[in-house]
Amino acid sequence: MKEYLLVALALLGVLILGGLSLVVPRLRRRPEPPLPETEVDTRAEEDLAGPPVEAVESEFSTGILVEPPVVEAPPLEVPEPTAGRLVRLRSRLSRSQNALGKGLLGLLSRDHLDEDTWEEIEDALITADVGVDSTREIVDRLRERTRVLGTRSATELRALLAAELVNALDPSLDRSLKTTPREGGPAVLLVVGVNGAGKTTTCGKIARVLIADGHSVTLGAADTFRAAAADQLQTWGGRVGAETIRGPEGADPASVAFDAVRRGIEAGTDTVLIDTAGRLQNKIGLMDELGKVKRVVEKHGPIDETLLILDATTGQNGLEQARVFTEVVNVTGVVLSKLDGTAKGGIVIAVQRKLGIPVKLVGLGEGADDLAPFDPAQFVDALLGTEPLARDA
Template sequence: MDGYLGVIVIVAVVAVLAVGGLFLLFRPGRKAAPPVKPPETPVLPEEEAKRPAGAGEEAEGATTTLPPPEVKPAEPLIKEPEVETPPPSAGRMVRLRSRLARSQNALGRGLLELLSRDRLDDEVWDEIEESLISADVGVAPTQVMVEELRTRVKVLGSRSQDEVRGLLREQLLAQVNPDLDRTLRVQKHGERPAVVLVVGVNGTGKTTTTGKLARSLIGDGKKVVLGAADTFRAAAADQLQTWGERVGADTVRGPEGGDPASVAFDAVAKGIEEKVDTVIVDTAGRLHTKTGLMDELGKVKRVIEKKATVDEVLLVLDATTGQNGMRQAQVFAEVVNITGIALTKLDGTAKGGIVISVQRELGVPVKLVGLGEGPDDLAPFDPEVFVDAILGE
């Protein structure tokens, strides 16, 4: 009985609590809970300035749409090389004269010392002759110079240092021959570009000279296309393309071992299409046999002439090879009609007399000289600057 009463009491307590809870929940005058307001989206200052007057009194709960964030374009992984602006060719040899003087001054000092002696007997004249021959002036030009100097010295009698220097300068200049036409034919003909064919043995700096010549012409305001027709050396085409990219010149190349004449033809065609001033074609420099060389260079020239004329055939010679370079020059002279010589490495251990002997042997002028390893160290040859550098101040 007691247990039954306990259950009844518990049930009654639970019922009372439940009724009380409902009364509190639904009692008269209770207000509903306010709705949860979403967070406001921030307004950017520039958008605030564009909002019309009263736009801030927006309906409750309104939102503002932001523009998508600005996405910056990703930087390229490989940057294009910066195009350089080379200096003009004018005055280059004057600026590089000190380099030439350092390498050639021994010859000038030796000759001046010999000619300044009180007594010029046969032994002294033999020394003068030996100095000139050892400087690669060549036997025939040396004999002409020595004979002329002996005659002039006899006429003068006594000689001051200035007179001796004047005599030697006069004779050296006469042998270098300042009257030769050293103009580079690089002017376009109407709609057709000038074409320069660069020939020479590998190792003389032929491809480098081609690239430096392109820089020089671009420095003078000309547009240039390069033709990598030395298809037997992939490194030569790569090197030439690098030279072109540095100054903004297009390089036409073909497959390794491909037809050089085809590359030369395509280079000239591109030059015509792009209306450039000059096309420079670098050719292979293999002295395998004279017949093979003649066939290859002859074909390149004939194919080019279907599109344009070949205005210059520049033979690149290494001045340090001396008389060996002369033999190479003669082989090329027999194969193609050389119009000018580019003499490289004249600032090194070269003997400056090579300028005199190569011009005399080939009958063509030295038009360009390389006076250093820098990209702008190729200069138009100036006979007077050259002779003055040999003799010093």
């Protein structure tokens, strides 16, 4: 009887195990609930990707989170005051005195001022780019004064020469820059010149001169033919906190100039300084374009100052440049660049005597503050130097 009972229990156990083997797999394959519409099913990706793997820490890592360094804007430069700047640059200006200064003083130091000596004085002045007409006038006046006054002292002769040179520079001309803002808008300065005169650099230096004198400045990069010119001008402006308005390369220069003045009005700037593309005075199309820039800018109001940048080393060729530019845009002042070194100081006299346009600023070096307001007496004094003549009474 017990044997039948054990067999029955064994059969029952087999039936129970067989039933469980059929039910458990079905439970495992039960479908998972659907995901909400806003979620993305990533479970399959997780199954394929396997467990996350931690990144291996670099042997140079400190384990400390380091924030990127903060790049600070460079501090604004403070330009040197313009008062007395020409005196401070005297030594650089005196480099160009060889022909005009020492040569003349050497001739005047001779014991006898005969006709040949006066002809040599004329030649020295002409060589120094003073110009033929101006030279004759200076020499005639100097001869007359030495004859009438009976001057023989070296110091007196130097004083007479200095007086004649200052007189030739016409100290009565107005050399101030018209940079005072007018009612309803800033003063507008248009900067023009030929290629290679150092125009964009000088324009940046003029901005420094204005800021040194307490003016706020907006720069207009209307030289759209060269992207480098706009970059260069923007660099100059950034150093002293002047905003630069520019357009894409090849844009209409008149449009950029117009936008610069408009921005100056909006910002309440004292002065807007517009740099134009360099152009040869004999290129009619380019000169007409410059005239267009002037007309478009004048829709905001009159241009207060048109400055012509002249390379002092070009000598008498600069006179023709000045004449043509004056006819097109009515130049009101000249800035002589590169007056140090090989330049001949007489060109200052020639420009003013021939054209009646005052020299207002002179560039005497490559430094940022080597641009100085022009003063005739200080200029002549630097040209002649302080050395006495070889003889004295």
